[in-house]
Amino acid sequence: MNLIQTIIRRFNLNVLSIDNVPESFSSQVYKLNLSSGETVYAKIPYNRDKLYREYRMLEMLSEVLPVPKVLDFWSGDDFISGALLLSQIHGIPCTGNIDDELAFQIGVHHAKLHDVKMPRYGVEGIDGFQFLHQNNWRLYIKNNFEKLTESCKEVLERGLFEKCINHFESAFSVLPHPDGPCVVHMDFRPGNILTNNNEIVGIIDFESARGGSTEIDFTKMNRYVWEVNPQSKVSYKEGYSTIRPLMELETILPFYDFYDAFSAVVWCKNRGIEKNKAFLKESISVLQKSVGC
Numbered sequence: 001m002n003l004i005q006t007i008i009r010r011f012n013l014n015v016l017s018i019d020n021v022p023e024s025f026s027s028q029v030y031k032l033n034l035s036s037g038e039t040v041y042a043k044i045p046y047n048r049d050k051l052y053r054e055y056r057m058l059e060m061l062s063e064v065l066p067v068p069k070v071l072d073f074w075s076g077d078d079f080i081s082g083a084l085l086l087s088q089i090h091g092i093p094c095t096g097n098i099d100d101e102l103a104f105q106i107g108v109h110h111a112k113l114h115d116v117k118m119p120r121y122g123v124e125g126i127d128g129f130q131f132l133h134q135n136n137w138r139l140y141i142k143n144n145f146e147k148l149t150e151s152c153k154e155v156l157e158r159g160l161f162e163k164c165i166n167h168f169e170s171a172f173s174v175l176p177h178p179d180g181p182c183v184v185h186m187d188f189r190p191g192n193i194l195t196n197n198n199e200i201v202g203i204i205d206f207e208s209a210r211g212g213s214t215e216i217d218f219t220k221m222n223r224y225v226w227e228v229n230p231q232s233k234v235s236y237k238e239g240y241s242t243i244r245p246l247m248e249l250e251t252i253l254p255f256y257d258f259y260d261a262f263s264a265v266v267w268c269k270n271r272g273i274e275k276n277k278a279f280l281k282e283s284i285s286v287l288q289k290s291v292g293c
Contacts, residue, residue, distance in 0.1 A: 004030050007042050007083045010074045026050070026271075027207060040071060041086040049125035050207040051075070051082040056124045057183070057206035058086075064116055065109060066202045089202035091194030098190070098225055103232035105200045106225075107239025110188060110217070113203070115244050118181040118211030129211075137178045137213045145172075145259065151266040155273070156284070163291040164262060171255040171290075178213035179247060185209050189220035215252040219260045222253050223286075254290065261286035 007030075008015055014035040021029035021041070028044040045051040061067050068086040076082030094102060121140065122131040132140045145168055153161050185192070186208035194202035226233040233249075240246050264283035268276040287293075 003028070003044065003080065004042060006080065007044065007074070008032070010083070011042070011072050011085050013040075013085075039088045041068070041088065043084045043086060045081055045084075045207050048076060048081045049123075051084065052126050053124040053209060054205075054207040055084060057209045058084075061113070061116065061183070061206070064112055066200070067206070068202065068204060089194050089204070091196040091201040093191045094193045094195045094200075095190045098229060098232050099198070100231065100235040102195065102198055102200070103225070103235035104239035106193060106221070107236035107241075108243060109193075109200055109203060110185075110221075110236075111240040111243035111246075113185060113188075114182050114214045114217070116183040118183060121181040121211050121213075123210040135181075137180065138175075141216075141259070142172065145262065148263060148266045151269055152262060155265050155269050155280075156287070160284070160287060160291070160293060163293065164258075164287055167258060167291045168262075171258060174251070175215070175255055176248060176251055178215060180213040181211040182214060183209060184212040184214060184217040186212075186217065187220060188217055189224050215247055216256055216259075218249060218253060219256045222249075222257065257286060258290035261290065 019031040072085035
């Protein structure tokens with residue numbers, strides 16, 4: 001609580017009550033009910049790069065999508081990575097049933113996000129926009145996978161790990177030419193899509209967004225929506241296609257489902273295996289399915 005009290009003082013807020021926001025896995029997010037009757041959100045990212053990334057993305061997307069408005073910004077100090085003060089969006093995460101109408105809307109909003117062009121492949125950070133080496137998306141994915149292998153090796157059972165290493169090469173080699181660079185969310189899932197009366201009213205959590213290829217941005221929708229309700233995929237694709245062409249999902253989804261799960265294993269190791277046991281188990285299950293265990 002000392003952390004949020006520091007943030008409240010920095011933003012000079014008169015707060016009546018504080019609520020923790022559940023399902024915030026990377027950053028710390030607090031709902032602040034002010035004496036004025038207004039409700040705002042304070043977000044303290046995991047590190048300063050994520051702070052600047054979200055700030056710049058929200059500013060850039062403010063005229064494109066229904067995203068939170070940045071009310072204030074603090075760049076942090078030697079002890080705290082900084083914070084964003086964000087406006088409230090009157091909606092709830094669409095983690096329940098997603099019907100055809102809502103799936104169509106999700107496709108439209110996702111396409112609008114991907115329709116925002118970026119100058120090059122890369123990511124925002126405290127030192128500004130960092131271009132990928134040689135502006136090569138494929139090289140970035142390959143190098144990132146190789147960086148993850150040592151940490152993954154410490155977590156995965158040996159046989160599964162070796163199958164993952166072999167699987168990467170075969171799955172990677174059949175990917176189509178990447179599109180972009182454009183804005184990709186990197187965590188586009190129902191929990192980050194807010195609705196009110198079955199209408200999308202907000203898209204949140206841009207701390208991992210970057211300039212990339214759209215192929216990386218469909219994995220969470222596939223895992224948490226389309227595999228649960230295959231019909232929603234048809235409606236999503238119809239909505240998406242009203243804004244821009246859609247990549248051939250059947251070609252890219254198997255690889256990125258595997259790549260995302262492999263990355264998630266390392267995320268769980270870095271953030272604490274014990275407190276992320278369920279997510280680790282889910283990720284290992286995806287890997288086993290991908291490599292045929």
